[in-house]
Amino acid sequence: MNRLSVAVLICLMWVGSAVAGLEIHEVKATSAVFENGYILVVGESEGGQTRYKAKRAATVIAQRAMAETVKGLKLFGASTVSQGMLLEDSIQTSVQGFLQGAEVVAEEYVDQGGYARVAMRLNLRGENSLYATLAPTLQDPPSVLKVSALETFIPAEQIVELPPQAYDGLIVLVEGTDFSPALGNRILTEDMKVLFEPSMVSPKMLMDRGCGSFATTEEKAKALLSSWGSTNPMVVKCTKVLQKTEAVISESDASLLFNQNKQTNILPQAKVVFVL
Known part of the structure; x- marks a missing residue:
């Protein structure tokens, strides 16, 4: 599914949620991420805020969820991406740069409640993906990873x-x-x-x-x-x-x-x- 399709799908789901109570389906469980080939997270702000503040808060929450999901993925053996970042500076730099590329694929502000929701996506495969980012590490693991x-x-x-x-x-x-x-x-x-x-x-x-x-x-x-x-x-x-x-x-x-x-x-x- 391409990015436009994902954005349209999410927007339709949000429109539906206002009418029929549909929920947004995130993709952040490990098996789902690897099967679908991307991570999709949603940040929702607290209510009673202006449009700008609510969207900003929702974006920060989504960014945090994205970072937690990426860092929780297995790298090699029992080692996670998070552990790799702690052990090797090049991994930390690469992953941090990758996270900054997270794309907002849909967002909404609910006037009645004064809250916002923001959906962000990062690809596991393809150009500008996690595999592309970590390819040097995966093909020639640093000794500190003890592979x-x-x-x-x-x-x-x-x-x-x-x-x-x-x-x-x-x-x-x-x-x-x-x-x-x-x-x-x-x-x-x-x-x-x-x-x-x-x-x-x-x-x-x-x-x-x-x-x-x-x-x-x-x-x-x-x-x-x-x-x-x-x-x-x-x-x-x-x-x-x-x-x-x-x-x-x-x-x-x-x-x-x-x-x-x-x-x-x-x-x-x-x-x-x-x-x-």
Whole structure:
């Protein structure tokens, strides 16, 4: 959904709220942010204020909510963006600059109550997004973040049985686990070798798609991959989760994925969707 559509939708919802009691739906829960690809927060001022003061107060409240949402997102492993900002000055500077770019997509002032509401949005992916802002950190993590450097997975033996049609996308089923979306999710093998992490994604695709996308059903995951040109995605089941952000898959699945990736470039293009 583009920015204009979001603004129109919010305005319609607010018009409706005055008539039929509809509510504004924010997008700030972690799973919703990663699935939708943006953060949408609403600030509401106290009543009994002039238009200017009410809108200013609502804007400040929305900015605060936006900062809290961004800082609460997982960066790597158990580390949040907030923790990364405390540990590394470059992350703090980047995130603060990113937050200043929050765009007001809708606002209203209610004369009867003397209060205002302001909706603000920031994108997770695309140009001027959080992924674009933190790409250097994600692809080359500072040592202070203590992201374990793991050996890249290479199968011990050649795969004998291959699918009739090459896989051109990946769906990782993590349903029923404590897996959590992060800016730097990883896919590992059972012997702690890495198959997929931000450094393996092309810079352009990291900005546009992130380090894997997220969906709530397998059907939605297939639809998302289809929009990226994938017609035959490989579906694997996560065998366990480490640090809540690293999905482990079996050795046989890892070997097949390694082979298929050489043919269709699944991982550098970030044609990966985690089903939550």
